[in-house]
Amino acid sequence: MKALVKSQDGQGLWLKDVPEPEMGINDVKIRVLYTGICGTDLHIYEWDAWARSTIQIGLVIGHEFVGEVVAVGENVPDVHPGQLVSGEGHVVCGRCRNCLAGRRHLCAFTKGVGVNRDGAFAEYVVLPMSNIWHHAPGVNPEVASIFDPFGNAVHTALAFPVLGEDVLVTGAGPIGIMAAAVARHAGARHVVISDPNPYRRALAEKLGVTRAVNPMETTLAAVQKELGMSEGFDVGLEMSGNPNAFRDMINSMSHGGKISMLGIPSQEIAIDWNKVIFNQLTLRGIYGREMYETWYKMTVMLESGLDIEPVITHRLNWRDYKDGFDAMRSGNSGKVVLDWRD
Numbered sequence: 001m002k003a004l005v006k007s008q009d010g011q012g013l014w015l016k017d018v019p020e021p022e023m024g025i026n027d028v029k030i031r032v033l034y035t036g037i038c039g040t041d042l043h044i045y046e047w048d049a050w051a052r053s054t055i056q057i058g059l060v061i062g063h064e065f066v067g068e069v070v071a072v073g074e075n076v077p078d079v080h081p082g083q084l085v086s087g088e089g090h091v092v093c094g095r096c097r098n099c100l101a102g103r104r105h106l107c108a109f110t111k112g113v114g115v116n117r118d119g120a121f122a123e124y125v126v127l128p129m130s131n132i133w134h135h136a137p138g139v140n141p142e143v144a145s146i147f148d149p150f151g152n153a154v155h156t157a158l159a160f161p162v163l164g165e166d167v168l169v170t171g172a173g174p175i176g177i178m179a180a181a182v183a184r185h186a187g188a189r190h191v192v193i194s195d196p197n198p199y200r201r202a203l204a205e206k207l208g209v210t211r212a213v214n215p216m217e218t219t220l221a222a223v224q225k226e227l228g229m230s231e232g233f234d235v236g237l238e239m240s241g242n243p244n245a246f247r248d249m250i251n252s253m254s255h256g257g258k259i260s261m262l263g264i265p266s267q268e269i270a271i272d273w274n275k276v277i278f279n280q281l282t283l284r285g286i287y288g289r290e291m292y293e294t295w296y297k298m299t300v301m302l303e304s305g306l307d308i309e310p311v312i313t314h315r316l317n318w319r320d321y322k323d324g325f326d327a328m329r330s331g332n333s334g335k336v337v338l339d340w341r342d
């Protein structure tokens with residue numbers, strides 16, 4: 001089958017003919033229809049220090065996808081050929097304390113699809129049945145292909161109650177924008193998003209934020225004043241990994257404010273811990289999606305009218321994957337989706 005493979009040491013990704021993935025008795029084999037390109041895929045493409053120390057040469061990469069089931073192992077009772085499915089990108093051990101307690105997103109032995117095992121930038125992908133999400137009828141398949149990052153957004157945005165609250169999102173990448181839309185849909189009053197990138201601020205505005213702010217030009221204090229907020233933001237969603245964004249957030253929270261952090265910093269960040277202590281802030285790290293409460297919430301929020309489709313800004317044939325990676329690198333993109341249907 002055709003696949004995009006990290007077949008050499010160096011920048012790039014190569015189109016290869018590789019054997020179809022083998023199936024075990026608990027596995028599901030899926031013909032891939034659409035895939036999303038994730039920031040992680042870009043790290044692997046660029047071959048940065050993290051990628052060099054993590055990825056084995058020969059890996060088929062990619063983990064955001066939707067596809068059609070073509071075969072199931074003999075132990076798989078409830079997934080059937082023809083169904084439209086996506087895959088949870090974290091394959092957990094199933095046996096540790098957290099897994100056994102149903103807290104699978106906390107498994108310390110997680111393996112990443114397209115990172116630690118072959119992924120979905122291919123004609124076929126195989127996953128354990130416990131990683132399969134069967135989509136509700138009527139879902140837009142392109143939107144279904146980005147359930148993985150949409151799930152990051154939902155997990156982060158719903159980590160703390162947002163109904164009636166004022167929410168600050170730092171970072172208007174695709175995940176920050178989706179998280180802002182989720183917070184809005186879940187009943188937040190004001191949703192302010194910050195990003196120095198004008199393309200992304202404009203995209204965030206399309207998805208219905210109260211204000212999209214350039215942090216290099218406008219202080220969050222000025223925005224709070226303009227919106228008539230008495231004290232500060234109640235909930236913060238850190239979606240940039242940027243030290244200044246995180247410091248801005250810490251400085252802009254109301255007393256008792258709650259921050260969930262998804263953005264991955266590339267270095268240690270020093271903050272004024274007095275703000276955390278005296279303002280009694282809660283900081284919570286978020287990784288991946290809850291299995292499968294987050295997936296359930298994604299499905300029902302789409303059914304109840306949330307529209308994240310405008311976050312998809314580029315649609316390309318899979319053979320043009322290099323253009324997709326270029327669009328990601330430029331910063332002038334939301335989600336980039338590749339079509340694998342031929």
Ligand code: NAD
Nearest residue numbers: 171173174175194195239240241242245262263264287288
């Ligand atoms: P992205 O890189 O596309 O977006 C980050 C945005 O932050 C960019 O638009 C950038 O312009 C903006 N930014 C930079 N400096 C800023 C500042 N000072 N203030 C405000 N914004 C600033 O990333 P994404 O794909 O949307 O993902 C969001 C983050 O989440 C990334 O850091 C990514 O690595 C991380 N992530 C974490 C998980 C997890 O499970 N924890 C999963 C996926 C992605």
Ligand code: ZN
Nearest residue numbers: 093096099107
């Ligand atoms: Zn486990």
